Amino acid sequence: MTATKSRKPAPKRRQTARKKRKPSRPGIGLNFSRILLFLALIIFFFISIAAAGYVIFFRVVVAAELRDDQQPPRVAIIIDDMGHEREMGARLADLELNLSFSFLPHSPFLEELESRVRERGRTVMLHLPLEPLDPAKDPGSGAIYLDEHTGTIETLFRESLAQVPRAEGVNNHMGSKFTRDERAMSLLADQLIDHRLFFIDSYTVPDSRAMATVASKDVPTARSNLFIDTVPDKQVICSRLSDLAALAHRKRVAIAIGHPYEATVEALQDCAPAILEGIDLVGAGELVQIQNGGSK
Secondary structure, eight states: OOOOOOOOOOOOOOOOOOOOOOOOOOOHHHHHHHHHHHHHHHHHHHHHHHHHHIIIIIIIIIHHHHHHHHSOOEEEEEEEEETSOHHHHHHHHTSSSOOEEEEOTTOTTHHHHHHHHHHTTOEEEEEEEEOOSOTTSOOOTTOBOTTOOHHHHHHHHHHHHHHSTTOOEEEEEEOTTGGGOHHHHHHHHHHHHHTTOEEEEOOOSTTOOHHHHHHTTTOOEEEOOEESOSSOOHHHHHHHHHHHHHHHHHHSEEEEEEOSOHHHHHHHHHTHHHHTTTSEEOOHHHHHHHHTTOOO
């Protein structure tokens, strides 16, 4: 009898026990890294803002002011009432000074003197007659009064400008009543816009609204600071030129008005070069451009 072979029991498979992984908890190191990154981003943001502020304020604003301070003071001297005094007007035009000249319309020597002034490369302006407070004073031919209608103001202005067709700007002759009236000055401003002219308020009355009104319509404008020859005496005019120079040093820009008088010619010829040393004497249009935010 054949003995049955006994089967060896199959070796038990080892069941590898799988360790259950515990749910991972955020590492302290990872959290710390994120916090550092966040802080770095915040610091970078504030540094960027500070750098931009530096560039805008110091590099642009302060640098511009420093450049302006390095520029010499600038002055414009306007000679009013041109066209009536042939000899005085010619002598003023021939001075080695960069004066500006404002011509009265319908004056007898206007064309001759205006041509002479332009040959010297000087600024030409229209000296526009406007209504004064004192009715006894006559502003002259072509004067514009407050009771004029809109169409009449336009017509009178165009007629006066046609007398000085190469005028770059306008300032008022008399006009102490007219320049106080905002409505009238607003109508005049429309004409200045149409003809692309700057305007200088001669400032014949302290409560003038001329400059403020035309400025509100974006007309390039400025205001006279002083008259140099209200007393037509050479020494007095030289003293007034000194006042002008002091004002220019203080404010960086200044405008003065003179007239074709013998004493004015002598003072400008003899006193002005020394008094205005270190100051740029520029055309009225250039000074208006500077005062209205431009530069030259």
